Amino acid sequence: MLFAAGFGTRMGALTKDTPKPLIQVAGKPLLDHALDLTTTISTRVVNAHYHADQIKAHLKPIDVQISVEMPEVLDTGGGLRAALPFLGTDPVFTLNTDAVWAGPNPLELLEAGWNPEIMDALLLCVPLGNAVGRKGGGDFDLTAQGTLIRKGDLVYTGAQIVKTDLLADIPETAFSLNVLWNRMAKQNRLHGLTYSGKWCDVGHPAGIQMAQDMLAYV
Known part of the structure; x- marks a missing residue:
């Protein structure tokens, strides 16, 4: 699941007529940087809301499903739940489309570290010192058991593996994945x-x- 439905308000005038995932970085759209990480995954879903017509047109030649959120944008949790008819019931990767990576494929690392016996979600985080462009502090700290707790020097990168069954228990239509993570954290499964x-x-x-x-030095 690739998240591409947001308004990109932090981009200011750059997203007045263009959705943030189609902004060019190093010669190609942000969305394509994210898609390049998913080429070995058989089922790929991109959600869309803001300038959804442009997202759909860009993806037309590509083998992906598009989950259009209308009339309202559903945030990350609601957007993931709305895409489940495409994704099925197994755990899924989710990936934000407003970041660029320099290093190993993040999804391959997540797959290698995934243990569904003890995990409901596995979030890929980066130390603040390696989070280029980050404004503010971190999001999480990592315990000795490998679980996440709030506040710390690790920044969530927007890449994870997550089980989706608990989404059915959340009453809101539009909600952040933080709601899901908080429930998992209480059970020490985040x-x-x-x-x-x-x-x-x-x-x-x-x-x-x-x-x-950053990419110039890769």
Whole structure:
């Protein structure tokens, strides 16, 4: 599941007529950077809302499903639940489309670290020092048991493996994945994995050049 439905408000004028996932970084749209990480995955779903027509047109030649959210955007949790008819009932990868990676494929690392016996979700995080373009502090800390707790120097990268069955218990239509994670954390089933490479947040205009500079050194 690739999240591409947001308004990209932090991008200012750059997203007035263009959805953030189609903003160019190092010669290709952000969405294509994300799609390049998913080429070995058989079922791929991209959600769309803001300028959904442009997202649909861009993806027309590609073998992906499109989950259009109308009339309202559903946030990450609601968007994932709305896409389940395409995704099925097994655990899924989710990936934000406003970041660029320099290092190993994040989805391959998640797959290697996934243990459904003890995990309901496995989030890939990066130390603040390797989070290029990050404004503010971290999101999580990692315990000795590999579980995540709130507040710390690890930044969530937007990549995870997650079980989706608990989504049915959330009454809201539009909601963040944080709601799901909080429930998993109470059961000590929210786990984390540290990314060894660098990651750049391209959610704001300055992140475009930062990402290009980062990629130039790969």
